[in-house]
Amino acid sequence: MHAFLDIETGGVASAEPESARNVRDAAGVYLHLTGVLPEAANIDGDASFDRHILASILSLASIEGGNLAAQTGLTEADLGDLLSHYFAARRIEPSGDGVENHVDADEIEIVRDLLLANRSSEGDCGRWLAGMIARRAMEPNHLWEDLGLRERSELTRLIARHFAPLARRNDKNMRWKRFIYRMMCENDGFVMCSTPVCTNCADYELCYGVETGSSRVAPVAQPSAATTGTDSVSSFEQSYVEFSTIA
């Protein structure tokens, strides 16, 4: 039997709004990685969607301080491979206060294993994402927010693309973190449900309420020239962050 670390906060609204500076810093990292601001990302194709997802997670985690591999649920080797494969080996220097949340390594492993057991894509990306989602699920906000995504629909698409069996099972559109933990209840003796029937449960709103929130990476108020051309990109980059690159 395993009690959840803090599933209650994971199912409610955002703990608190992200500061505007943090969002700008994270957006700057995203720009550094991809060459565009997060709000300008084109995610029409699967490959560009995957790259957007990975950049979003890395960008948010990098401003939280601490070890980037640990904050993203990757090994150092996998982080290096990911950066090489998707971002031309651009390096990220973590910023922030360096205070890492206590996370339960066993819980991360159980979430990751659940995701890995439900993979529907080939290659390393799905494997990396299983670890990344598992680690980010330990953070207190809605899962889509703590992945640095722009909106919940991106998480739904991510699950459908890389973990399709889970997407099919979540046919009641349950909040994603709560749904993942409910699957763990069935598989691993976790405890979340106080009743066997959702309609009789006092936690119904926690599981099925609308996952409203705000992106922790994409600014709400967008710079006027944010989506137009190289000059605006350079200006934004100079304003917020400077990074080094490998080679």
Ligand code: SF4
């Ligand atoms: S019984 Fe249903 S509503 Fe209640 S906690 Fe479990 S999944 Fe959520």
